[in-house]
Amino acid sequence: MPAVTVRELTRRFGAFLAVDRVSFDVEDGEIFGFLGSNGAGKSTTIRMLCGLLKPSSGTATVGGIDVERDPEGVKRRIGYMSQRFSLYELLTVEENITFFGGLYGLDKRRIAARRAFVLEMAGLKGREKTLTRDLAGGWRQRLALGCAILHEPSILFLDEPTGGVDPVSRRQFWQLIDRLSGQGVTVFVTTHYLDEAEHCHRLALMHAGRIAALGSVAELKQIFRERAVVEVRTGSPMAALRALDDLPTVEKTSPFGTALHVWLKPGIRDTGPLRTRLDELGLPAEPFEFVQPSLEDVFMDVVAREEAASS
Amino acid sequence: MRRVGFLVRKEFQELRRNPRMFPVIFIAPVLQLFVLGYAATTDVKNVPLMVVDADRSAASRDLIARFDGSPYFTVVGVTTDDADIQRAIETRQAWMALSIPPEYGEMVGRGQPVTVQVVTDGSDSNSATVGMAYASTLIAERAAELAAARRPPGAPRLGSIDARIRVWFNPQLLSLHFMVPGVLALLLMIITTVLGAMAIVREKELGTLEQLNVTPLKRWELTVGKLLPFGLIGMVDVILVVSLAVLWFEIPLRGSFPLLFGLSLVYLLCTLSLGLFVSTISHNQQQAMMTAVFFFMMPMIYLSGFIFPIENMPAIIQPVTYLIPLRYYLVIVRGIFLKGVGLESFWKDALLMLGWGVTVLALATMRSKKTLS
Ligand SMILES: Nc1ncnc2c1ncn2[C@@H]1O[C@H](COP(=O)(O)OP(=O)(O)O)[C@@H](O)[C@H]1O
Numbered sequence: 001m002p003a004v005t006v007r008e009l010t011r012r013f014g015a016f017l018a019v020d021r022v023s024f025d026v027e028d029g030e031i032f033g034f035l036g037s038n039g040a041g042k043s044t045t046i047r048m049l050c051g052l053l054k055p056s057s058g059t060a061t062v063g064g065i066d067v068e069r070d071p072e073g074v075k076r077r078i079g080y081m082s083q084r085f086s087l088y089e090l091l092t093v094e095e096n097i098t099f100f101g102g103l104y105g106l107d108k109r110r111i112a113a114r115r116a117f118v119l120e121m122a123g124l125k126g127r128e129k130t131l132t133r134d135l136a137g138g139w140r141q142r143l144a145l146g147c148a149i150l151h152e153p154s155i156l157f158l159d160e161p162t163g164g165v166d167p168v169s170r171r172q173f174w175q176l177i178d179r180l181s182g183q184g185v186t187v188f189v190t191t192h193y194l195d196e197a198e199h200c201h202r203l204a205l206m207h208a209g210r211i212a213a214l215g216s217v218a219e220l221k222q223i224f225r226e227r228a229v230v231e232v233r234t235g236s237p238m239a240a241l242r243a244l245d246d247l248p249t250v251e252k253t254s255p256f257g258t259a260l261h262v263w264l265k266p267g268i269r270d271t272g273p274l275r276t277r278l279d280e281l282g283l284p285a286e287p288f289e290f291v292q293p294s295l296e297d298v299f300m301d302v303v304a305r306e307e308a309a310s311s
Numbered sequence: 312m313r314r315v316g317f318l319v320r321k322e323f324q325e326l327r328r329n330p331r332m333f334p335v336i337f338i339a340p341v342l343q344l345f346v347l348g349y350a351a352t353t354d355v356k357n358v359p360l361m362v363v364d365a366d367r368s369a370a371s372r373d374l375i376a377r378f379d380g381s382p383y384f385t386v387v388g389v390t391t392d393d394a395d396i397q398r399a400i401e402t403r404q405a406w407m408a409l410s411i412p413p414e415y416g417e418m419v420g421r422g423q424p425v426t427v428q429v430v431t432d433g434s435d436s437n438s439a440t441v442g443m444a445y446a447s448t449l450i451a452e453r454a455a456e457l458a459a460a461r462r463p464p465g466a467p468r469l470g471s472i473d474a475r476i477r478v479w480f481n482p483q484l485l486s487l488h489f490m491v492p493g494v495l496a497l498l499l500m501i502i503t504t505v506l507g508a509m510a511i512v513r514e515k516e517l518g519t520l521e522q523l524n525v526t527p528l529k530r531w532e533l534t535v536g537k538l539l540p541f542g543l544i545g546m547v548d549v550i551l552v553v554s555l556a557v558l559w560f561e562i563p564l565r566g567s568f569p570l571l572f573g574l575s576l577v578y579l580l581c582t583l584s585l586g587l588f589v590s591t592i593s594h595n596q597q598q599a600m601m602t603a604v605f606f607f608m609m610p611m612i613y614l615s616g617f618i619f620p621i622e623n624m625p626a627i628i629q630p631v632t633y634l635i636p637l638r639y640y641l642v643i644v645r646g647i648f649l650k651g652v653g654l655e656s657f658w659k660d661a662l663l664m665l666g667w668g669v670t671v672l673a674l675a676t677m678r679s680k681k682t683l684s
């Protein structure tokens with residue numbers, strides 16, 4: 001049985017549709033990523049799955065329990081780290097751990113054991129008496145993660161856990177997630193950093209309340225299976241961009257760093273027309289290269305199609 | 312239940328580190344007590360008094376002399392015509408008038424009851440109230456003397472002089488004595504209702520409430536976990552303010568302190584529950600503050616009898632005052648402080664107050680949702 005099943009889950013705020021008939025499963029022990037820009041509906045979905053927000057319609061089960069019928073039952077089985085830092089800033093590191101351990105109903109010995117574990121995991125040994133508000137970003141997030149897993153839940157919901165954290169801390173945080181996943185914990189994580197998506201076993205791309213695409217990174221890149229992407233390096237990329245966009249063999253172009261990416265229409269592999277066009281305009285270019293589309297390419301493509309479909 | 316303990320401990324850990332809390336909780340009540348206590352002191356001296364002596368007997372002259380001789384009154388004129396009263400008061404020549412009926416001397420001589428009238432300028436309600444109290448005490452004193460002089464040992468009380476207006480509870484006629492217990496009630500309400508109103512909505516704003524809401528914490532555990540620490544603070548405030556009232560303002564506490572303390576706890580249940588209720592219906596601290604002050608506390612203060620006597624309110628308003636816990640607590644705190652009475656004379660007020668507190672606490676608990684809809 002999947003750890004999480006979601007069917008046609010919908011949430012409205014007044015007339016506004018924040019989450020629109022979303023369906024997916026999260027398998028046991030999987031790292032499941034929710035990717036989407038701000039306002040896509042990621043947090044709203046996660047809050048419904050944690051029993052914090054009632055769905056407007058549709059169903060979801062977490063650990064086999066219906067979130068609408070028994071939100072408190074769901075809460076006993078999950079850990080949740082909200083998008084906003086939500087430990088007590090005026091409490092010390094260990095006071096926060098003890099407090100949440102107490103709320104989760106752990107006994108004194110268990111609290112002591114888990115406290116030691118969390119301090120070790122978060123790298124906060126020796127800083128037990130530091131006020132939480134004085135901790136830097138990375139430590140805060142790791143402490144928040146620690147407090148969310150004090151009761152050793154089997155399913156963990158993390159809402160943008162690395163938001164606003166430096167790259168080194170982000171990497172450390174993902175190591176912790178990998179470690180938990182290795183121990184069999186199911187991790188549901190939202191992010192808007194595309195590079196983090198590589199850590200996820202499967203991803204859902206969310207846009208405007210809808211799931212626009214779903215699968216492993218390799219599967220998602222399959223949408224470019226039929227379409228070759230050519231990287232073009234030239235001295236005047238903007239001029240080249242406009243020139244190549246009109247070619248009949250080209251689907252679309254986009255800037256990529258200092259270069260451009262040119263999507264050829266499905267089935268086409270011939271780059272001759274591109275070279276001819278650039279030569280006509282006197283735009284010298286380095287030899288073309290076929291490239292693997294990045295996740296960002298996938299995301300942009302999916303979003304563009306969603307927009308085209310909805311308008 | 313263990314969870315409540317963790318909540319209470321957390322609350323004190325936060326309070327201890329919040330430098331603004333100490334003054335709010337412990338200095339503010341002392342300051343307010345002083346300011347309100349003294350500002351509200353309406354001791355009045357040398358009230359200009361007009362006398363209408365329709366009797367012109369030795370007895371009536373004796374009564375007039377008592378007024379004139381007291382530090383509270385200065386007799387500004389003696390006439391026989393009631394119409395002079397109006398003129399004197401309208402021109403502010405006199406603030407009060409004493410009218411002695413023609414039969415006064417005769418009735419007093421025969422030891423029969425007689426009524427004298429005290430008129431006051433209501434436009435200055437404070438001096439009026441206080442002046443009336445002085446007047447009625449002077450009259451009562453005279454009546455008591457007369458009764459004592461005439462009464463053979465063991466015989467029933469004979470005549471008396473009856474003043475039309477009486478002020479009870481405050482025999483020394485110090486308005487401070489009357490005010491300070493009321494100020495205690497007001498202070499406790501303001502401080503604890505505001506604390507309660509901030510309590511849950513603050514966590515909503517900080518985002519910590521959402522984290523609490525994914526734990527197995529029960530709704531009643533949350534409200535009780537907020538109620539207890541703030542209740543404890545309220546208890547300290549009760550002790551602080553009562554001590555100041557007795558030791559500094561030298562207001563005699565005639566009734567039982569344990570009773571006062573116990574019923575103050577019931578009152579705190581009301582004020583804190585009200586605050587928590589406001590907290591659950593507000594989205595942020597500012598809104599909670601506004602709601603608590605303007606929607607609840609101000610009307611409560613006006614309608615409680617603290618400022619305007621309830622008996623003087625329009626008949627349709629009077630039933631509304633039963634919805635106000637401050638009304639009950641004022642009766643209780645003034646009763647214990649000034650009259651020295653106990654539960655036997657205000658058990659109904661105490662019960663109604665308890666019922667109010669439990670109801671509002673239940674409402675606040677039901678309003679606090681762990682799953683938002
Ligand atoms: N309580 C709420 N009331 C009204 N609108 C909301 C509420 N919560 C979220 N929204 C709206 O729903 C949309 C999705 O929000 P959210 O789920 O937080 O997106 P994400 O987490 O992907 O950035 C946003 O447009 C947001 O403004």
Ligand SMILES: [Mg+2]
Pocket residue numbers: 042043044083159160
């Ligand atoms: Mg979000």
